Amino acid sequence: MAYEQFAFIYDKLMEDVPYDQWVTLVGKIKEQYFLNEESFSILDVACGTGELSVRFAKKGWDVTGVDLSEDMLAIANEKAFEAQIPIPFFQQNMAELQGFERQDCIVIFLDSINYLQSEQEVIQTFSSVYDQLKEGGIFLFDVHSAYKINEVFASSTFTLVEDEVSYIWNSFKGEYKNSIEHELTFFVLDEDTDQYERIDELHKQRTYPIEQFQAWLQEIGFSIVSLYGDEPFLPVSDTSERLYFVCKK
Structure with missing residues (x-):
C-alpha cells in the first residue's frame, strides 16, 4: 500500500x-x-x-x-x-x-x-x-x-469528478478468496501550475x-x-x- x-x-x-x-x-x-x-x-x-x-x-x-x-x-x-x-x-x-x-x-x-x-x-x-x-x-x-468484497466491489468502477480532485477507481477480484484489488487513478490540481498531476495507486484488501x-x-x-x-x-x-x-x- x-x-x-x-x-x-x-x-x-x-x-x-x-x-x-x-x-x-x-x-x-x-x-x-x-x-x-x-x-x-x-x-x-x-x-x-x-x-x-x-x-x-x-x-x-x-x-x-x-x-x-x-x-x-x-x-x-x-x-x-x-x-x-x-x-x-x-x-x-x-x-x-x-x-x-x-x-x-x-x-x-x-x-x-x-x-x-x-x-x-x-x-x-x-x-x-x-x-x-x-x-x-x-x-x-x-x-x-465478505458481501461487500464479493458483491459490491468486485468488477465495479467508481468515479469522482471535481475541480480539485478527480479519480477513476476500478476493482477486481484478488488473488485470495474474499480479496479485492483497487486500481485507482487520481487527477489532482496543482494550484501553482494550474495543471493536473496524475497519480496511480494499487490497493489490495482482504477479509474473512x-x-x-x-x-x-x-x-x-x-x-x-x-x-x-x-x-x-x-x-x-x-x-x-x-x-x-x-x-x-
Missing part, C-alpha cells in the same frame, strides 16, 4: 466517512466500561491523517496515534498543532505495537485491517493489540464484509468470514461483547457491508 502521494489527497476523498458516528460509538463504550475512571486512554491505530485522533482529543481523552505512513503522520501532526492539542504520534506497524503504557481502549477504524494480506498478520495484529490493553480494556475495529475473526479473537483471549453491521451500528445482516467488532480483554 503506497500512501506517500495519496496522503495529501486522502482527506478530500474521505469527506463522507462517518467520523462523528465513530466518536459517538467510542463515547458510549467509555460510558459503559469506564464511567468511573478519572482518565480515558485511547490508542488510535492506523490513524492516517489524524482526523479521528483530533476528534478524540477534543473530548478530553488521552489520545496517542499510530500509523505506518510517515507522510500521513506529518499531516496528523499539523492538524494537532493547528487544533492546539498535544497528541503524540508514532510510526509503527499495527502488527508490532510496542512501547506504550497499557491502554483503556484501542481502535482500528476505516477497514485498515483489510489491508493486511495474510492470516498471520491479522492474528499478529490482534495479539499485539491485546498486549497493549489493560485488563478489561476494549478493542474496537471495523472490516469490510465473521466466524473466522471471532475464532482468532477468542483464541487470543478476547471476549466479543458486541457485533454491529453498518452505520448507525445495526444488527448484522447478510448484506451488511461493514462489520464492527467490540472486544474486551
Whole structure:
C-alpha cells in the first residue's frame, strides 16, 4: 500500500466517512466500561491523517496515534498543532505495537485491517493489540464484509469528478478468496501550475468470514461483547457491508 502521494489527497476523498458516528460509538463504550475512571486512554491505530485522533482529543481523552505512513503522520501532526492539542504520534506497524503504557481502549477504524494480506498478520495484529490493553480494556475495529468484497466491489468502477480532485477507481477480484484489488487513478490540481498531476495507486484488501475473526479473537483471549453491521451500528445482516467488532480483554 503506497500512501506517500495519496496522503495529501486522502482527506478530500474521505469527506463522507462517518467520523462523528465513530466518536459517538467510542463515547458510549467509555460510558459503559469506564464511567468511573478519572482518565480515558485511547490508542488510535492506523490513524492516517489524524482526523479521528483530533476528534478524540477534543473530548478530553488521552489520545496517542499510530500509523505506518510517515507522510500521513506529518499531516496528523499539523492538524494537532493547528487544533492546539498535544497528541503524540508514532510510526509503527499495527502488527508490532510496542512501547506504550497499557491502554483503556484501542481502535482500528476505516477497514485498515483489510489491508493486511495474510492470516498471520491479522492474528499478529490482534495479539499485539491485546498486549497493549489493560485488563478489561476494549478493542474496537471495523472490516469490510465478505458481501461487500464479493458483491459490491468486485468488477465495479467508481468515479469522482471535481475541480480539485478527480479519480477513476476500478476493482477486481484478488488473488485470495474474499480479496479485492483497487486500481485507482487520481487527477489532482496543482494550484501553482494550474495543471493536473496524475497519480496511480494499487490497493489490495482482504477479509474473512465473521466466524473466522471471532475464532482468532477468542483464541487470543478476547471476549466479543458486541457485533454491529453498518452505520448507525445495526444488527448484522447478510448484506451488511461493514462489520464492527467490540472486544474486551
